[in-house]
Amino acid sequence: MGSASRTKPEDIKSENFRPPYTSDRLQKVHDIQVSGLKAALQSIKPGATCSDVANAFYSTIGKQGLKKDTRCGYAHGIGWLEPTASLRDGDMTVLEPNMTFH
Template sequence: MREAAAISDAAMPRAKEVIPPGVAEASAAAEIISTLIKGVDGKPGGDLASFFLCASPRISTPHIRWEDVFRQVSQVNLEFAGVRHAYVTPLMRTVSVGKPFDRLRRIHEGEVAGLEAALDVAKPGATCSDVATAFYQTLKKHGFEKESRWGIDWTEPTASLRTGDLTILQPNMTFHLMLGNWVDDDLGYAISESFWVTETGVETFSTLPREIFEE
């Protein structure tokens, strides 16, 4: 999973490079996907696990594909995963083409604070619900709420980072802490961290900063 994470980490800066205004979303997607498949350090990626590029003006809709060209002032939410020997390490970040608008900055600050609160709680002995509650309570203090799902896919009958899931975290469990938030018609935001439960806490796989990437 660390090798898969290195591939994800290489693809996100590449995304920042290939989404200037006027460029076709499909062309940018091709460049990012190429990085995910080529891999890094002579270690190729595997089959594409997932890839979503959601750009203005459709920024409030999750899980859509490329369609148009990037606007002069716009936002791009990215969700993809590096794959290595069938191990998958997802990553989500938001990119701003031009200066991020104030409401985007505010939700970013709230989501990052919630993410860090969740990671602080995540350790052996804590429940999935404990992790979720830490995030929700912190985000609410920043004036936002997240109503959409997060954590492992809702169709999987296993541990999921959501309130009410009393599964106890144990060493060597891994999770995708998926905090995409689609608030209303003109505001959507994406950030996530994949993490590994250690003997004393958690270790995140990505080395990228938790920031809005500005193009």
């Protein structure tokens, strides 16, 4: 959120991430995941919640026939075991500048 070099959602192209050899089914799943990533990135802004970002992802892939039952991202911090924000439905942690997610 705080970096000027952040990739813009419109710059993400499915072919940039395409495995060299893939089945049609795998390519379809991949393309759906990329569209979910774009939707999630477009929803990120200070004041949005982790749940807002996750639900943008879930909604986008759900409309295309996929479902993800687990979180779609988590925060990085000093300790791996610290209580932290998670990009999942129901996490009402408010996004702030310079937060970092994986």
